[in-house]
Amino acid sequence: MKTLFVRGPSLLSRLVLALACSFLLMFIDHKLQAMQPVRLFLNSLVTPVQYLAILPEQMLTSFSDSFKSQDQLASENERLRRQLLEQQGQLQQLSFLTNENKRLRELLGSEQRAPNRRMVAEVIAVASEPFSQQLVINKGALNGVYEGQAVLDSRGIVGQVQDVGSNTARVLLISDQSHAIPLRSERKDIRALAQGTGEIGRLQLMFVPHSTELAVGDLLMSSGLGNVFPEGYPVAKITGIERDESLPFAKVQADPISQLDRVRNVLLLWQSDDPQQPIYEGEPDA
Known part of the structure; x- marks a missing residue:
């Protein structure tokens, strides 16, 4: 006797097949990067949603900016004018130090460092969770952005690009638990490895011996x-x-x-020497 409904594979069989x-x-994605085009398409697909958000x-x-008073605009203009004068003075000193460094490298026969090319991007979304601290910016593959690229702000290093879409990119912050960055202290030139703790304003230095000469207040530089973050x-x-x-290493915290x-x-x-170079708006894609 034939049943009306044919019974398919069991739920356990389906689960095993799905896991396999x-x-x-x-495995294929890890070895061959086969899913990279799919991730690029999905990132591009959600871009309009992020902009609408x-x-x-x-x-x-x-x-709110359109209702600023004339006094506020004048005060802001004066502040920006003073800031511009200060930065112009710092730029003159930087030019002197750059030329001096160039002469010293020529005397030592060291290779000259090529200047980095830069591009400004805007943060359009934030994902700050205990297990994922990321930003979404409005630049992507069409601008030459690539995975692993260094990202900074006006103060210092922020993180590195993790995923890239056509018009957007996802930045992994240095405070994420999965992120680590090699550092050196400015005062003693001691090398260290900083890892994110999952807290937005806290890093932890790994494998620091008890005899270290690091001190509270030391500035840590890249x-x-x-070959990810410039020095x-x-x-x-x-x-x-x-x-x-009682512990094998000292506990060192940094902000x-x-x-x-x-x-x-x-x-x-x-x-x-980066695999890609920036593509600015209006610049033909070489």
């Missing part, structure tokens, strides 16, 4: 190791050191220089 397919896809905030900001950019400042002899919970604009960096 999932592991197979993860920030549209009310942008309209409200524009509406060391340039790993010499501010990253964090040490805020606490706990030397417990990021950048205010990661208030980032509005970021700076993307391209080094001379």
Whole structure:
């Protein structure tokens, strides 16, 4: 006797098959980057939604700015004028130091460092959770952005690009638990490795011996190791050191220089040997 409804595979069989397919896809993606076009398409697909989500905030900001009084505008203009004069003075000193450094490198026979190319991007979305601290910016593959690219703000290093869409990119913050960055102290030139703690304003230095000469208040700079972040950019400042002899290493905490919970604009960096170079608006894609 034939039944009206044919019974398919059991739920357990379906679960095993789904898990096997999932592991197979993860393995293929890890080895061959086969899912990269799919991620690029999905990131591009949600871009309009992200722009629509920030549209009310942008309209409200524009509406409030239009009602600024003349006194406020004059005060802001004077503040910007003073800031411009200060930066012009710093630029003159920087030019002198650059020329002096160039002469010293020529005397030592060292290779000259090529200047980094930069592009400003705007933060359009924020994902700050215990297990994922990320930003979404309004620049993507069409602008030459690539995975692993260094991202800064006006204070120091913010993070690095994790995923790239056509018009947007997702930035992994340095405070994320999965992120680590090699550093060196400005005062003693001691190398260290900083890892995110999951807290937006806290980093932890890993494998620091009890005999370290690091001190509270030391400024930590990017060391340039790993070929991800350029050397010499501010990253964090040490805020606490706990030397417990019962533990194999000292506990060293540091706070990021950048205010990661208030980032509005970021700076993307391209080094001379990067796989891609910036594509500015109006510039033909070479």
